[in-house]
Amino acid sequence: MPYAHIAIAVPLGNLFTYELPPDIAGTIRCGQLVEVPFGKRRQTGLVVSLSSTPPAEVQLKPIAKLLEPEPLVSASLLKVLLWAAEYYLVPPGEMIFTALPPVFRRHTRKRGAKNVRLARAVPGGDRTADRDPLRRSPVQARLLDRLRRSTEWNVAELCRGDPTARSALTALVKKGLVVIEQRATARSPIAPQMPSPPPIHSLTEAQTKALGPIEQAIGQRQFAAFLLHGVTGSGKTEIYLRAIARAVESGRGAILLVPEISLTPQLVARVRSRFSEHVAVLHSGLSGGERLDEWRRLQRGEALVAVGARSAVFAPIRDLALLVVDEEHDPSYKQSERLPYHARDLAILRGREEHAVVVLGSATPSLESMQHAYTGRYGLLTLGERVEQRPLPEIEVVDLKHITLHPDERDHTLSPRLAELLAQTLDRREQAILFLNRRGYSSFALCQDCGEAIRCDNCSVALVHHLKEQSLRCHYCGQILPIPTRCPRCTVGRVSLFGLGTEKVEAEVARRFPGIRIARLDSDAVAGRGVIEGIMSRFAHQEVDVVVGTQMVTKGHDIPNVTLVGVLLADLSLHLPDFRATERTFQLLTQVAGRSGRGIQGGRVVIQTFMPQHETIVLTREHRFDEFVRRELTRRKALGYPPFRRLLLIRLSHPEAAHGLRLARAIADVFRRGGSAALQVLGPAPAPLQRLRGRYRFQMLIKARGIEELHRLARLASTTVQLPSNARIIFDMDPQDML
DNA sequence: AGCACGCCGACT
DNA sequence: GTCGGCGTGCTC
Numbered sequence: 102m103p104y105a106h107i108a109i110a111v112p113l114g115n116l117f118t119y120e121l122p123p124d125i126a127g128t129i130r131c132g133q134l135v136e137v138p139f140g141k142r143r144q145t146g147l148v149v150s151l152s153s154t155p156p157a158e159v160q161l162k163p164i165a166k167l168l169e170p171e172p173l174v175s176a177s178l179l180k181v182l183l184w185a186a187e188y189y190l191v192p193p194g195e196m197i198f199t200a201l202p203p204v205f206r207r208h209t210r211k212r213g214a215k216n217v218r219l220a221r222a223v224p225g226g227d228r229t230a231d232r233d234p235l236r237r238s239p240v241q242a243r244l245l246d247r248l249r250r251s252t253e254w255n256v257a258e259l260c261r262g263d264p265t266a267r268s269a270l271t272a273l274v275k276k277g278l279v280v281i282e283q284r285a286t287a288r289s290p291i292a293p294q295m296p297s298p299p300p301i302h303s304l305t306e307a308q309t310k311a312l313g314p315i316e317q318a319i320g321q322r323q324f325a326a327f328l329l330h331g332v333t334g335s336g337k338t339e340i341y342l343r344a345i346a347r348a349v350e351s352g353r354g355a356i357l358l359v360p361e362i363s364l365t366p367q368l369v370a371r372v373r374s375r376f377s378e379h380v381a382v383l384h385s386g387l388s389g390g391e392r393l394d395e396w397r398r399l400q401r402g403e404a405l406v407a408v409g410a411r412s413a414v415f416a417p418i419r420d421l422a423l424l425v426v427d428e429e430h431d432p433s434y435k436q437s438e439r440l441p442y443h444a445r446d447l448a449i450l451r452g453r454e455e456h457a458v459v460v461l462g463s464a465t466p467s468l469e470s471m472q473h474a475y476t477g478r479y480g481l482l483t484l485g486e487r488v489e490q491r492p493l494p495e496i497e498v499v500d501l502k503h504i505t506l507h508p509d510e511r512d513h514t515l516s517p518r519l520a521e522l523l524a525q526t527l528d529r530r531e532q533a534i535l536f537l538n539r540r541g542y543s544s545f546a547l548c549q550d551c552g553e554a555i556r557c558d559n560c561s562v563a564l565v566h567h568l569k570e571q572s573l574r575c576h577y578c579g580q581i582l583p584i585p586t587r588c589p590r591c592t593v594g595r596v597s598l599f600g601l602g603t604e605k606v607e608a609e610v611a612r613r614f615p616g617i618r619i620a621r622l623d624s625d626a627v628a629g630r631g632v633i634e635g636i637m638s639r640f641a642h643q644e645v646d647v648v649v650g651t652q653m654v655t656k657g658h659d660i661p662n663v664t665l666v667g668v669l670l671a672d673l674s675l676h677l678p679d680f681r682a683t684e685r686t687f688q689l690l691t692q693v694a695g696r697s698g699r700g701i702q703g704g705r706v707v708i709q710t711f712m713p714q715h716e717t718i719v720l721t722r723e724h725r726f727d728e729f730v731r732r733e734l735t736r737r738k739a740l741g742y743p744p745f746r747r748l749l750l751i752r753l754s755h756p757e758a759a760h761g762l763r764l765a766r767a768i769a770d771v772f773r774r775g776g777s778a779a780l781q782v783l784g785p786a787p788a789p790l791q792r793l794r795g796r797y798r799f800q801m802l803i804k805a806r807g808i809e810e811l812h813r814l815a816r817l818a819s820t821t822v823q824l825p826s827n828a829r830i831i832f833d834m835d836p837q838d839m840l
Numbered sequence: 841a842g843c844a845c846g847c848c849g850a851c852t
Numbered sequence: 853g854t855c856g857g858c859g860t861g862c863t864c
Binding site for chain 3: 104109111113116117118120137139141144155156159160161162825826
C-alpha cells in the first residue's frame with residue numbers, strides 16, 4: 102500500500118493522494134495526522150485510506166512526516182465523517198477538520214509553541230515623543246502594533262516573512278515590553294456558581310420505567326435509539342445522569358450534547374458534580390489551548406464523559422456507550438452558517454456505527470423525531486408529569502385585539518392583565534421572565550380584525566414586510582406584493598405592520614415599575630464572553646427581578662422563584678416565514694412556560710396574542726403536545742414538507758445582482774430539468790438579507806421525495822454550471838431555518 | 841482557504 | 853522608477 106488518500110482542510114471536494122516514504126509506510130494508519138507539501142505551502146492532512154494504485158495523470162508528492170503517533174480519529178468516527186461529508190455536500194477535509202480541535206488544522210502554531218504577548222498595556226500613537234523607546238525602531242513598533250491587535254501570537258507566526266523581526270522581538274523582550282512564554286495563558290476559566298437543585302435520591306415511577314430500557318440497551322452493547330419525551334420539570338436530566346453513570350461504571354464513555362453551553366450552566370454543573378474529573382467540557386468559549394486540553398483528556402481516556410454543544414458529537418471517546426442529545430428539537434444543533442450538519446442526526450449515525458445507545462430528550466420533540474417514534478425507529482419513553490407532583494403552570498391567553506390601546510402604547514407591550522400579574526409577582530418578591538421572540542428585520546403584516554398574518558398563496562408561509570420597498574415578499578418563492586389596505590382574508594380588516602424590540606419592553610417595564618431590577622437577555626445585550634452566565638447567575642441568586650429576553654430565556658434553566666412568565670407577542674414566531682413556524686411556536690411557548698412554577702409556589706404563564714383561537718395557542722395552553730403533533734403531521738404531509746419530503750436549500754451569492762440571479766437560475770434549471778415529476782423547485786428568490794457584505798444573495802428551495810435525487814442533482818449542478826470564482830454556493834441539506 | 845502570478849495607480 | 857491593490861487560477 103504505497104499511497105495514501107489524504108483529507109486537507111480546504112474547500113475542495115476531493116481527497117489528495119500522496120506517496121508513502123519507506124520510513125513511514127510501515128507504521129502509518131488511517132486517521133493519523135500528517136504533514137504534506139500542498140502547493141507552495143505545507144499543510145496538515147488526515148489519512149483517510151491507503152491504496153496500492155496511484156491515480157492517473159498526477160505527479161504525486163511524498164508525505165513529509167507523521168505529526169501524531171496515534172490516529173486522531175477512530176475508524177468508525179472517520180466513517181461517520183466521510184458519510185456526513187457526502188450527505189451534507191461538503192468537502193471531506195472540511196468535515197473532518199471541524200471534528201478536531203482547531204490547532205490541528207494547520208501546521209503553524211505547533212503544539213507547545215512559544216507564545217508572545219504584551220507584557221503590559223503599551224500606549225500606541227505618538228512615536229515622536231523623545232522618551233518613546235520605539236522612536237527609532239520602526240520594526241519593533243510594527244511588531245507591537247500587531248501584538249496589540251490580537252491577544253496571542255506565536256513566535257514563528259509573528260516572525261514569518263520578516264528576517265529582522267526575530268532580533269526586534271528579542272530587543273522588545275529586553276525592554277520588558279513583551280513576554281515570551283511556553284504555553285497559552287489562563288487555561289480553566291471559572292464558571293460563575295449556579296445554585297443547583299438538591300440531588301434527587303429516588304426516581305419517580307415514570308423515571309424508573311424510562312431508565313430501564315436505556316440501561317438494558319447499554320448493557321447489551323447494541324445500537325438503540327430512544328426518544329425521551331418528558332414534560333418540563335419531569336426530571337429528564339436525572340435520567341441522563343443515571344444512564345451516563347451506567348456507562349461510566351463499566352469503564353465506558355458517554356457524550357452529552359446541549360444546545361448552547363453558555364445557556365445551560367446548571368446542567369454542566371450537575372454533570373460535573375456527579376462525575377467530577379471524568380467530565381470534559383467542550384465548547385466554543387474555550388481558547389484553542391483549553392479545548393485541546395479537554396480533547397486530549399478524552400483521547401487518552403482520562404475523561405470518559407464529554408459535555409458540549411454540537412461539535413461535541415465528534416468527541417474522541419474510545420468505547421462509546423451512550424450519546425444523549427438534550428433538547429433535541431433545538432434548532433441550534435443545525436446552524437446554517439459554516440458547515441450545516443445536524444448534530445442530532447449525526448449522533449444517531451455515530452451511535453449506530455459504534456454500537457452505542459442514543460437518547461434524544463425533550464419536552465417538545467421535533468416532528469421528525471416524533472414521526473420516528475411513531476414508526477418504531479426510536480423507542481418512545483414518556484414522562485408525563487412533573488416531579489413531586491408539581492402541576493404544570495397554568496397558561497392564560499390574553500387577546501390583544503380587544504384591548505383598548507392607549508395612544509402611546511400601540512406596541513401592546515403589557516396588557517392590563519399581564520401588568521397586574523407582574524405587579525403581584527413583584528409584591529411577593531418572586532421573579533418573572535418576559536419573553537419576546539424578536540428576529541430583527543423580520544416583521545410581518547397583520548389584520549387588525551381577524552388577527553391573521555398575510556400569507557403567500559403558493560407556499561403558505563407568512564409574507565415578510567420589507568421596509569425599504571414598502572412591499573410584502575415571500576421568502577420561499579420570491580413573489581413581491583404591494584401592502585394591501587384591506588385584509589385579503591376577511592376583506593374588512595385594516596392591515597397593520599409590526600415591529601417591537603426587547604429594548605422597548607425593557608424601557609416600558611422600567612417606566613411602569615420604577616425601582617425594580619431588570620436585566621435584558623438578547624444577542625445584543627450579551628455580546629461578550631460570560632455575560633449570559635453572569636446575568637443568569639444574578640437572576641438565580643435573586644439579584645434581578647425581571648429578565649426580558651429573546652429565545653435565550655426559554656432554554657433549560659431551573660429557577661424555583663420564577664412564578665410568572667409573560668409571552669409578549671406570540672404572533673411574532675407564529676408568523677415567521679418558515680414552514681416550521683407553528684412547530685417552533687409550540688416549542689418556544691411550552692419551553693418558556695416551563696420556566697415558570699418549578700418551585701413549591703407554583704407558577705403562571707400569560708401569552709399575549711392577536712390570535713387566541715389559533716390552534717397552536719389553544720393546544721399550548723392545554724398542554725396537548727401529542728394532539729398538536731398529530732395535526733401538524735397531517736398538515737406537513739398534505740403540503741409536502743418534512744418529515745414526509747426532503748428539503749435542500751441552496752444559497753448562491755455574487756458581487757453583482759444580475760450575475761447572481763442568472764447563475765442561481767441556471768442551478769435551478771438543472772433541478773427542474775433533471776428532476777422527477779415529484780420534485781419541486783421554489784425560487785430562486787432573493788435571500789432574506791439580500792445584500793450582505795457587498796454580495797447579492799439568492800436562494801432556492803428544492804423539495805424531493807428522496808435524498809438520492811437531491812444528491813444526484815446537486816452533484817450534476819456543481820459540475821455542469823460553471824461558477825466563476827467570485828460566486829459562492831452553499832448547499833444546506835435538511836435546512837432548519839429558512840431565514 | 842491560502843498563496844502565487846499578473847497587471848494598473850500613488851509614493852520613497 | 854517601485855510598492856501594493858485585488859482579479860484569477862491552482863493545489864495530489
